[in-house]
Amino acid sequence: MNANERVAPRPEMLREAIARTIVGQHAVVNGLLESAIAGGHVLLEGPPGLAKTLACRAFASAIGGAFKRIQFTPDLLPSDVVGTRVFDQRSAEFSTVLGPIFANVVLADEINRAPAKVQSALLEAMQERQVTIGPVTHRLPEPFLVTATMNPLDAEGTYALPLAQMDRFLVKLLVGYPSLEEEVRIVERFGGAQPHVPQDVVGIADLARWQAEAQAVHVEPRLTRYAVDLVAATRRPHDYLDRGASPRASLALVALARARALIDNRDFALPDDVRAVAPAALRHRLAFNYRTLTDRVDTEAVIGRLIATVPTP
Amino acid sequence: MAIVAQAVAAPPTARAIAPASSLQTLHVRDFTLRADPATLHVGETLRLRISVRVDERLLAMDNVVLPNLAGFVSLGDERQCVSSGRGTECVETMSLEATALGDVSIAAATLDAVDASTNKPSRFATNGVTVRILPADAAAARTFSGRRLAIIAAALLALAAAAFAALIVLFARAQRQAHAPPKPAPAPAPAAPPQPPRDPLFDVLANLRAQPTRANALRARAELRRRAGARADETCDDLCLRRNLQKAPLGAALRAIEIASFAPDAQVEAAIANACPQMERLIAGRAP
Structure with a gap:
């Protein structure tokens, strides 16, 4: 093989890279990878502190695409997700400001904390893979993957996702507590230090190629x-x-x-x-x-x- | 000279033996050994009669072990089992020629069966008998030729009786089949040592080699899954995990045939070619 020839990355490389950041949680890592290749969105449910957000961030960072994180709160507006039109006083025209949903990987953190209309805006975008702001329809980038997290414990102040909207997610992954041995490794790996997040292990083009191969x-x-x-x-x-x-x-x-x-x-x-x-x-x-x-x-x-x-x- | 047969009266006794799946389950009511006549000279014929009476209806009595008959020459035997509504009585009569002098003890005959009253494998034993054998007297010597003739006649009679008994058994069996009783008679386990049955995987493998098609791969898969004791809902991985077959030849064969069963059409033949050696290894090993 020519030294300059690049070995086509395989999904296994991505999995190994994420596993270097996330201790255990093999089902979650596998689920993220399978969903990404199948072109679907992921809902992660688990108590706080179990690296749901970190897993999504590590995954997004490893595939090297544009990554945006949206913290869902009760006062969030749909325009905070999809974008809005603002009036430019100098040019006396409306211009469009695209929201954080315009990314390859979007992390919708604690999706059940936002009211129904915000959830709907996100879920519509997930399904249609396009967003209409004012008179203009904008296509979302490809590949487009939403990873949403949900905490099942604190029900107060949350807005449960209707079944029809849950159906938009390809999978729902349950994030459980680590074993004692895994927790020891977590403490040793992250105690007092920021977790190492893999960078650009594969490219967005690789993910698109895997999606085509999977088809x-x-x-x-x-x-x-x-x-x-x-x-x-x-x-x-x-x-x-x-x-x-x-x-x-x-x-x-x-x-x-x-x-x-x-x-x-x-x-x-x-x-x-x-x-x-x-x-x-x-x-x-x-x-x-x-x-x-x-x-x-x-x-x-x-x-x-x-x-x-x-x-x- | 007189010979005395001392029958030791004893009820059929049972003691535990190692469990065996081939044993008949029996209510043993009587199991005795008799020697007749009580006295005899060297060269004369002794009739040793072993009788078993059980509650069950049987065609033959398996697992009866005869005693050691040192000091006698067997001239023939006849066996007869007669079934009735009250059960079955089997009688075996042996014609023996005494060759040794003195008191000769004949040990108990034994019968291995599952005792129906305790449902445990047991060994039933008859009583033992002792016969006294005296030297041949002058009269006996004079009638030597006549005695030989009598022995031959007795042997012929024994053969005729055996044939008659066989006819009775066959007749009784035909009667039972003709009347077709609602409850089937328990089939006794064959007394012969079990022959290993032909491995069905042989045929499946031969088929697969002759015609490497997906349909045959699926048949082989079904046979391997049956052999591994797969549940209907179990996938290959589930099965291998449950039966700890990941590193066993059966696991490898299951995995290979799984691939052959679900590969694209263009890869089926190659996948079958890969699976066949795994199955051969399995047949050679005869164990998962």
């Missing part, structure tokens, strides 16, 4: 049927479910399975891929009823049991 990953019809069956299983009458997942969940399962196969250096997906991504793709698309609260049911266990009702292809 070409072969999915057997039996596997597509398996994904659809998994989603259909959530729509059957259930003690703890009011509503199951939409066909968007089936699309998400297949897209994520493709991305997972690509990360594993395969050009075809396996049942393991679909199965592995199913909880993250389904958990935010299911409407659990009040009995999950009164019976103190673990919703993750319910999802696991639903998945187990579907035979593998």
Whole structure:
């Protein structure tokens, strides 16, 4: 190989770079990577202090694209997210100031702290990948990835995301507490120092290339049927479910399975891929009823049991 | 000279043996050993009769172990099992020619079965018998040729009786099948040592080599999953993790055939070619 020839970066390099910053949380790192390659948005839910924001920042920094962070607060306005038109007194004309959403990776921190109209503005942009400010429609940059974080503990002063808006996220990743060994490593790594964030490990062009490669990953019809069956299983009458997942969940399962196969250096997906991504793709698309609260049911266990009702292809 | 047979009266006794899946489950009501006549001369014929009576309906009694018959020459035996509504009685009669002098003890015969009353594998034993064998007298010597003829006649009679018993058993069996009783008779486990069944993976592998298609790959996958005890909802990784097969030949074969089953059409043949050696290794190892 020519010394000047550059080895095409693989997703594994990105994962390793993020893992050098984030201790543990493999499911979160993998989920971020899979979603980015599948071209979907990520919702991270977990208690404070578990490196949700850091994981998003490390990911954005590692892919070297434009990164913007929006702290969602109750007094945030839609224009603070998408941008606005301002009157220029010197030229006596309106000019457009683009909001922080115009970036490759947008971190919407504590998304449930902003009122519904701000959430709607963001979620519309996520879906349409364009923003209309005044008379002009602006395309968002490609690739465009929103990572939103949510704290499930402090419900006061928050605005729960409706199911229809949750559906816009490709996955919902749960961020759990680290193990004792991991926590020791966290203290040793970050005690008194700013965390090291990887810079430009790969390029935006690489991410776009991976997205194109993922689209070409072969999915057997039996596997597509398996994904659809998994989603259909959530729509059957259930003690703890009011509503199951939409066909968007089936699309998400297949897209994520493709991305997972690509990360594993395969050009075809396996049942393991679909199965592995199913909880993250389904958990935010299911409407659990009040009995999950009164019976103190673990919703993750319910999802696991639903998945187990579907035979593998 | 007289020979005395001393039958030791004892009920069928049971003692625990190592569990064996091939044992019959039986209610053993009677298990005895008799020697007839009580006395005999050298060269004369002793009839040793082992009888078993059980509550179950059987075609044959397995796992009966005969005692050591040193001092006798076997001239033949006949076996008969008769089933009725009250159970089955099996009788084995051995014709023996005494060759040694003195008191000869014949040890107990044993029967290995699962004792239906305790549901535990047990060894039932008959009583033992002692026979007294005296030297051949002059009269016996004079009638040597006649005794030989009698022995041959007895052997022929024994053969005829055995054939008759077999006919009875066959007739009883045919009757049972004709009347088709609602509850099937428990099939006794074959007494012969179990032959290893032909590995179904042989056929699957041969098929796969002859026709490396996705359909055959899926058949091989189904057979490997069956062999690994896969649950319907388990994926390959789940299964390998649960059964700790990640480094085992079965795990490697499962993984290879999984790839062959879901690879793009253009890669199926190559994937099957990669999977076949893994399956061969598995067959060679005969163990996961």
